[in-house]
Amino acid sequence: MTEKSKQAGVGATPILDVRDLVVRYGQRTAVDNVSLEIRRGEIFGLLGPNGAGKTSTLSAIEGLVKPSGGTVSVDGIDIQRDPLAAKARLGVQLQASSFQSELAIEQIVRLYAGLYGVSMTKQQIADRIRTIGLDGELGKRFKSLSGGQQQRLSLLIAVIHEPVLLLLDEPTAGLDPQSRRQLWDRIENLRTAGGSILLTTHSMEEAEAVCDRVAIIDHGKLLTVDTPAGLIAQHRNDPRVTKVARGKITLEDVFIGLTGSEIRD
Numbered sequence: 001m002t003e004k005s006k007q008a009g010v011g012a013t014p015i016l017d018v019r020d021l022v023v024r025y026g027q028r029t030a031v032d033n034v035s036l037e038i039r040r041g042e043i044f045g046l047l048g049p050n051g052a053g054k055t056s057t058l059s060a061i062e063g064l065v066k067p068s069g070g071t072v073s074v075d076g077i078d079i080q081r082d083p084l085a086a087k088a089r090l091g092v093q094l095q096a097s098s099f100q101s102e103l104a105i106e107q108i109v110r111l112y113a114g115l116y117g118v119s120m121t122k123q124q125i126a127d128r129i130r131t132i133g134l135d136g137e138l139g140k141r142f143k144s145l146s147g148g149q150q151q152r153l154s155l156l157i158a159v160i161h162e163p164v165l166l167l168l169d170e171p172t173a174g175l176d177p178q179s180r181r182q183l184w185d186r187i188e189n190l191r192t193a194g195g196s197i198l199l200t201t202h203s204m205e206e207a208e209a210v211c212d213r214v215a216i217i218d219h220g221k222l223l224t225v226d227t228p229a230g231l232i233a234q235h236r237n238d239p240r241v242t243k244v245a246r247g248k249i250t251l252e253d254v255f256i257g258l259t260g261s262e263i264r265d
């Protein structure tokens with residue numbers, strides 16, 4: 001490989017390599033042979049209706065559920081063979097994440113820094129908390145924070161050990177437009193600082209605004225992967241898509257066309 005192609009990431013190991021992943025809960029197959037690659041520096045969106053298998057896919061990558069089949073490598077490290085080294089490279093923000101609700105913000109940050117083996121002084125902790133605009137609230141309890149504040153704190157903790165890959169499960173669910181915009185900016189900044197991000201969402205707007213590439217998943221199966229514009233170009237003449245379109249084909253038309261119109265709970 002030439003120095004130039006190395007810099008461009010051409011031929012480099014993907015930051016995340018998921019091959020033929022299968023996750024089963026008893027008889028139910030939640031993830032059905034999913035393969036995907038996330039490139040270094042990429043913001044990748046996993047888009048799918050409720051119950052599609054998004055959280056189960058992330059849980060398998062995080063090592064929270066044991067896959068029934070397939071392999072997952074983070075930064076070239078197989079998560080089954082070397083789970084500790086793989087997990088040390090991951091930052092994780094769970095869906096509807098909630099911390100020990102009685103602890104104060106400062107205590108929570110200190111606790112998680114300790115768990116991740118990151119040593120931080122009191123001043124460094126205060127500085128970090130300032131970056132999420134909570135410096136006046138060091139002693140406040142997690143449960144008394146607003147949704148947006150809780151979200152910012154849980155993102156701060158997810159990246160406290162400077163992971164190379166950040167996994168965010170519906171990070172903007174329930175946020176107001178201001179907080180959502182701010183989170184998009186934070187995600188963009190993490191990428192600029194050298195991170196790669198895999199997020200799940202069912203917001204087309206979010207997928208188009210922040211994701212370089214998007215995969216649509218449903219019933220545990222990966223239906224298609226491309227840039228948001230590429231997905232529209234790829235599926236614009238699909239009769240399932242043209243049937244649901246109300247004018248110019250949008251990403252939402254592609255999504256509804258491929259996943260169907262019935263409501264999922």
Ligand SMILES: Nc1ncnc2c1ncn2[C@@H]1O[C@H](COP(=O)(O)OP(=O)(O)O)[C@@H](O)[C@H]1O
Nearest residue numbers: 025028030048049050051052053054055056057
């Ligand atoms: N712990 C579990 N036990 C049994 N079934 C589960 C469990 N978690 C998820 N499922 C089922 O697996 C499927 C995929 O769920 P999930 O991965 O949470 O989807 P999504 O995050 O896309 O909404 C759904 O049918 C869901 O009901």
Ligand SMILES: [Mg+2]
Nearest residue numbers: 054055056095
């Ligand atoms: Mg989910």
